[in-house]
Amino acid sequence: MKAFFFTAVALGAVLSPVAIAQRTTVKAKPSPQALFDGKTTNGWHTYLKPKAEPAWLAVNGTLKLDPKATGQGDLVTDKEYENFELALDWNITEGGNSGIIFGVHEDPAFQATYDTGVEMQILDDKKAEDNKKANHLAGSLYDMKAPAKNVVKPAGQWNQVKLRKLNGHLTFWLNGTEVVDTQMGGSEWNTLVQNSKFKTWKNFAAYPKGHIALQDHGHEVAFRNIKITQL
Incomplete structure (x- = not known):
């Protein structure tokens, strides 16, 4: 009996550091990666083109x-x-007017990024022509869900965005405030789609994995500090 007791104690002493390590091991938090180096358009290209076309420029860190x-x-x-x-x-x-479009499936069958992608709206809420609907304002899930709060800064000022997509769950923040939250494919989502211009677009939001796009809507727009964390 004594021999068994001492053997068990010895075994526990050997295993305890491993057990402690297992309990204290924490999965490393994903690190953000720069999508824009501040100097070039490396890592980007114009939709359906091999490289970034001249209209897009790296200027003074933007x-x-x-x-x-x-x-x-x-x-x-x-x-x-x-x-x-x-x-x-x-x-x-x-x-x-511009936008951040994600889930973009790049294929000549689709003429534009928004044929397949979902958009977070960028807008001068005060003077843009497309400011008549709440779900077209800055920070909205475009043509689907209006921002919960109006926190956009005036034209000419910098606005901060955080956009998260995790297993189809979308959360948008604008200037530190959560403005949109919804689950793709859920009951709310399906209702939003049915009440939007996308209700007959069979390829809209159909691709879980896709490119991220910065929209050319014919207006001058600038971006900076572009970073992505893969979850």
Whole structure:
């Protein structure tokens, strides 16, 4: 009996460091990765084009669209993403309109990023033409869900965005305030789609994994501090 007791104690002494390590091991938190190096358009290309067209420029640490330049079109990431948290700042000119579109399936069968992708709206809420509906305002899930609060800054000022997509659960923040929360494919989502322009678009939001796009809507817009954390 004594021999068994001492054997058990000895075995416990050997195993206890392993057990402690197992209990204290914490899964490393994913680190954000820069999607824009502040100097070039590396990592991006114009939709359905091999590289970024001249309308998109890296200027003074910003990724900027010049709507008067040649070679326009939405700018998309070279890589595709499914579960992620995107952070960036945007600045739109007076009367301007743009968007962050994700879940974009790049294929010549689709002429635009929004044929397949879902959009977080960028807008000058005060003077843009597309400011008549609440679900078209800055921070909205475009044409589907209005922002919970109006926290957008005026044209010419920088706005901070955090956009999370995790297993189809979407959460948008604008300037530190949560403005949209919904589950793709859920009952609320299905109702939102049915009440939107997308109700007959069979390929809308159909691809869980896709590119992220910055929209060319014909207005000057700039982005900076673009980072992504894959979840």
